[in-house]
Amino acid sequence: MRADAQRNRLRLLDVTIELILEAGGEPSRDAIADRAGVGIGTLYRHFPDQQALLHAVARHALEKSIGAGEAVLENASDGVDALRQYMHAALDNGIGVVNIIHPLLESHEWPDLRARAGALLKVIVARAIQDGMPGGDVSERDIVLAMIRFARPLAIGLPLDEERAMAHRHLDFYIDGLCLRHGRQIEPSSAAHPQGNIHANPR
Amino acid sequence: MRADAQRNRLRLLDVTIELILEAGGEPSRDAIADRAGVGIGTLYRHFPDQQALLHAVARHALEKSIGAGEAVLENASDGVDALRQYMHAALDNGIGVVNIIHPLLESHEWPDLRARAGALLKVIVARAIQDGMPGGDVSERDIVLAMIRFARPLAIGLPLDEERAMAHRHLDFYIDGLCLRHGRQIEPSSAAHPQGNIHANPR
Amino acid sequence: MRADAQRNRLRLLDVTIELILEAGGEPSRDAIADRAGVGIGTLYRHFPDQQALLHAVARHALEKSIGAGEAVLENASDGVDALRQYMHAALDNGIGVVNIIHPLLESHEWPDLRARAGALLKVIVARAIQDGMPGGDVSERDIVLAMIRFARPLAIGLPLDEERAMAHRHLDFYIDGLCLRHGRQIEPSSAAHPQGNIHANPR
Amino acid sequence: MRADAQRNRLRLLDVTIELILEAGGEPSRDAIADRAGVGIGTLYRHFPDQQALLHAVARHALEKSIGAGEAVLENASDGVDALRQYMHAALDNGIGVVNIIHPLLESHEWPDLRARAGALLKVIVARAIQDGMPGGDVSERDIVLAMIRFARPLAIGLPLDEERAMAHRHLDFYIDGLCLRHGRQIEPSSAAHPQGNIHANPR
DNA sequence: TATGAATGAGGGTTCATTCAT
DNA sequence: TATGAATGAACCCTCATTCAT
Secondary structure: OHHHHHEEEEEHHHHHHHHHHOOOOOHHHHHHHHHHHOOOOHHHHOOOOOHHHHHHHHHHHOOOOOOHHHHHHHHHOHHHHHHHHHHHHHHHHHHHHOOOOOHHHHHHOOOOHHHHHHHHHHHHHHHHHHHHOOOOOOHHHHHHHHHHHOOOOOOOOOOOOHHHHHHHHHHHHHHHHHHHHHHHOOOOOOOOOOOOOOOOOOO | OOOOHHHHHHHHHHHHHHHHHHHHHOOHHHHHHHHHHHHHHHHHHHOOOOOHHHHHHHHHHHHHHHHHHHHHHHHHHHHHHHHHHHHHHHHHOOOOOOOOHHHHHHHOOOHHHHHHHHHHHHHHHHHHOOOOOOOOOOOOOHHHHHHHHOOOOOOOOOOOOHOOOOOHHHHHHHHHHHHHHHHHOOOOOOOOOOOOOOOOOOO | OOHHHHHHHHHHHHHHHHHHHHHHHOHHHHHHHHHHOOOOHHHHHHHOHHHHHHHHHHHHHHHHHHHHHHHHHOOOOOHHHHHHHHHHHHHHOOOOOOOHHHHHHHOOOHHHHHHHHHHHHHHHHHHHHHHOOOOOOHHHHHHHHHHHHHHHOOOOOOOOHHHHHHHHHHHHHHHHHHHHHHHHOOOOOOOOOOOOOOOOOOO | OOOOHHHHHHHHHHHHHHHHHOOOOOOOOHHHHHHHHOHHHHHHHHHOHHHHHHHHHHHHHHHHHHOOOOOOHHOOHHHHHHHHHHHHHHHHHOOOOOHHHHHHHHOOOOOHHHHHHHHHHHHHHHHHHHOOOOOOOHHHHHHHHHHHHHOOOOOOOOOOHHHHHHHHHHHHHHHHHHHHHHHHHOOOOOOOOOOOOOOOOOO
């Protein structure tokens, strides 16, 4: 691939994410091409249809999220802490930038990522349980679907920073609840995610 | 209003809710009319524009939710229990079926409902705090926005019953987390909600 | 026909003319029914379709115009004067309230009116020529089409009174020109139409 | 602009004029696109809304009309003749093709054209008066509104050539009448116009 | 007979996608 | 390869007309 083509491709991905985060919905193809400073034809050369573009964006976000999770896992001393950090990092890495990651993972696309994500999740959940999160009926599904939910914009016209703050705040309560299951009491919300939430307690 | 017109009106509201829950976004007018088995003109006679339809749907859901909350409040012996039951009932009553309830409540529409909803929320939160939910920075906003979030479809193609089950499950963890704040230990999620139906009566 | 039905029919005709003159285009069926204070169904009972209503309105205007022409003819001492008075009267009687009179007259509808209108026109033109209007290629067609033209609204948003004043003013110049053909000099615009024009010369 | 785009643009303008002249009202966008043989989207690319299209058409006609008038003024030896030629040329150039020229001229759009049109009219009328047209209450308004009126289709289904012939014929009588005011006798309608075509060059 | 609810064709407009330049 | 013009399906809405009450 020629260098300028490569540059266009990345620019298009970045712009798409920008626009999704700004407007909270799927941006129009024209808007993406305009903002990227290329013709609409160029957009289609790189991403033959809507799917292709969103897949690429999703893959991008997913890769970053998995990377973050793997890093967390390496450094964390506590499994529950690691789970919490991972979920917040996924939010910050745009895990929910599109609502298509889940079906994709369940399909046969991206076998590489599916494997990595699956392995990561399994370990993180296992470590969290090992370190005190009640097992029982709590499973990977409770993690994946929750990340999708907390990453979805509320769509009520909140400013972007409030939107993200509420997502992290809600997620924190959720994790607190997860770890409380079956009566175990933990230090709630102790390990905070790196950035951008208005969680009241100092972390 | 003529009997058949009344029937059509209700059918249109029901279908709209159905479609929103299935697709997770605003359904097209044509889709609504088709599913309801009426002409597009009939839809417009009953609801002159998108706003009117969504308002009607939202008001419908909001009224039922408030009603449920008031009933809960009357019968509940414990404030935290009442809060939990209220939030689940709101989900079952379609509280988040549209993303417009919140802005509307903040505007000057529906002064009657706003007053009722505001009063109800205040009492429910106060009673929950009184019965053990940590006060601190937890406020009505944490209840309202959470209901909107948990009621939003995940939009990943889940069948309707799974979608609803996950919403209630996520909500339960969230409430557990809310009430756990500052170390208080409660009996978590003890009262599992029945298989909630959006048209079910408040429990 | 029952008395109230008869009343409704007339009311509908009147309202239609009113609305045409107010808005300058074909009014909507709903607007007519509303203004007349009847249901849309009643409108359709009296006038089974758009055509029928406009025909009725046109016939109404045409009858009045012919009546006015016949009256003029009886009283006028000068043929050119009579022609002028007739054309102005036709304008005032709403001859152009719809643009469908002409095709109707050329078809086989209204044989009675066609006969009367044809006879009247023939006599009026003949008398005008006899009293000084140049014959040559001037024909009834120059009268009929001119009335249609001067009765058409300019559709540039003029207030109703200006619109009508300009119609009469333009018509006056036109008649002056008609009678000037082939070098004959007449006293221009001497015989004025009864009402509603801003013709500068005192009549 | 690409060659084919340019071709489409002109074709759309031509077709719009055709349809207006045939039907006597604003044609539907679908009808225009169909007749021009392009997709509806192409029409919208060139003219983003009804206004834009009608403005373009009107401006086109107005420019040609003014050009014709200026040419006439340069070559004409007689002011009344020049007025007559100008008005006929304006008809041939589609001056009244839309009923929006007048309001636009009275608004603040097209300051360039307004200035040119205003200057031209003033000179032409002055020269006509100087060469024998009675002044008195005759003004530029009698010229402008008359051009609009005579250019409007009668909307009675006449074939296009008859429609145009009648417009010129009516206009001729009108000008005769205008110039006859106050008893001045002129050589009426001597210079019959050739079979004018809307795209013909000014004579 | 009167009413007004229901219908659906048609007009306006947007936008994902294709294709000529 | 990059461009942006062209396409047309799909959406929103209006209104003439039909039909159940």
